[in-house]
Amino acid sequence: MIKLIKTSNIEKNESLVLFVKNKQSLKEYLQQEEYECLKTELEKDAEKDFFAFKRCSKSIFVQFTSNSKKDKDENKTIEKCRKGGDSIIQIIKNDKLSNVTIVDVDLNKKELLSYLEGLLLGSYQFVKYKTEDKTEVLSEIKIFSKLIIESELEEIEIISSGNFIARDLVNEPANQLNAVKLSETIKLIGTESGFEVETFYKSKIESLKMGGILAVNKGSVDEPTFNILEWKPEKSINKNAYILVGKGITFDTGGLNLKTGSYMDNMKTDMAGAAAVVGLFYVISKLKLPIHVIGLIPATDNRPGDNALVPGDVITMFNNKTVEVLNTDAEGRLILADALSYAIKYSPELVIDIATLTGSAAAAIGKFGMVGMHNESSEKEFQHLQKASGLVHERIAQFPFWDDYADLIKSDIADLKNIGGREAGAITAGKFLEKFTDYKWIHLDIAGLAFLDAKDSYRCKGATGVGVRLFYEFFKSKIN
Secondary structure (H helix, E strand, O other): OOEEEEOOOOOOOOEEEEEEOOHHHHOOOOOHHHHHHHHHHHHHOOOOOEEEEEOOOOEEEEEEOOOOOOOOOHHHHHHHHHHHHHHHHHHHHHHOOOOEEEEEOOOOHHHHHHHHHHHHHHOOOOOOOOOOOOOOOOOEEEEEOOOOOHHHHHHHHHHHHHHHHHHHHHHOOHHHOOHHHHHHHHHHHHHHHOOEEEEEOHHHHHHHOOHHHHHHHOOOOOOOEEEEEEEOOOOOOOOOOEEEEEOEEEEEOOOOOOOOHHHHOOHHHHHHHHHHHHHHHHHHHHOOOOOOEEEEEEEEEEOOOOOOOOOOEEEEOOOOOEEEEOOOOOOHHHHHHHHHHHHHHHOOOEEEEEEOOOHHHHHHHHHHOEEEEEOHHHHHHHHHHHHHHHHHOOOEEEOOOOHHHHHHHOOOOOOEEOOOOOOOHHHHHHHHHHOOOOOOEEEEEOOOOOEEOOOOHHHOOEEOOOOHHHHHHHHHHHHO
16 A cells, blocks of 8 residues: 655655646746746646656656636546546556655545545555566655645545455455454454454354344355444444444355356355445444444355255245245355344344345446445435545446336245346345345345446456545544
8 A cells, every 4th residue: 555645845856747737836846947837738738737848867747737627516626636546647657657646736535635646546456366567666756746645535535444344355365264264354343443243153043043144154164154343432423323234245256046157257256245344334433423333244155065055945045035936046145134134133223235236237237337236225325325425436326216117026925036037136136135125225236337348547447446535525424
């Protein structure tokens, strides 16, 4: 992680990134010929927002916050700044610059903080298993600004670290991260940052009769776990806890309904919901947010071995509802259902589940956002979450959630069936989960956004850590 250092001096031989809104402000930083060149380029293309000048001993980069007069949406401007931050860190890496100072020329505080966030997020690398060709990244970057304070820089670093924790967990291969190892990792992160962790192992899960988790785990040689994370500061602003439920399928083969073709390649990512919850807990505990939050993470892999679940089996869930399992590849909802039922014991203020749940959600909106649904009682909370999603650009596409869809998951021989057919797959999955809730509840399907096959600016290739920044922004808004 790059360290952001506030400085009060600009050294002569350091490369500079001039973060600016008004070109007139650049005169004291640019040589005359550089300034004239910039003016000429802007006359040719008023939308151009990045310029680079090479000098003998250093580089000078000019980053305009936004040259587009059309852009009146503040969220779009902020997102452009994040992408600009990613672009500059790639240049810094490629040019192997040894020192860089970012100068807040026009005192654009909000935009600069977003630029720095994009820079840090774009610096992520997962090189744990590489033995060579590891890209070197600067250990620190200096920030010259009269408005930004050190605690704001620290906040961005911690948020980025939480996002990196989630990315690391998702990028970790399945042979290195089964359910038990995931629980051990969560405990280490909790010890480091300050949140409490309790883990139920198989015998406890059996005694609780969490039938969904146990059913999915029947095909595995590795035991399941159920993890309870808690951050409860002394002066929390909420009486009843907010609860986050994260899907923790450490690898999904599809079970006996085995995935075909390339659909199994990246299924180590099927615990991205769990990873988001862990990353969020790291952030809120390190920043000591005065809000009581509980995380529930059911974890197992889904394999076709041993005494694996068979299509047509009927299982009894934690809340005693019976489920006819017609497709073993619709397993995530089974383990989430047990966790959602368990959440009732806390009389929660709100429960949000997050999961790479359906290919249907990914097919509908691709990598550009997540799918969201909610019950009637949580309309106000959902609007707050959507606002937060716009601010961090982890956008939520609200799907219809009419009761008609519940008819599609009625079973002839049990209370429910775990799939609703080819149509509206993301919605029927949400309707299935709704049957296990009795409180304000929001469902987020991140299947399209959790893992990328190609770099998308600061989200990088591979795991994106989606959900960490969204949840932090949501909870931070509760205390402001």
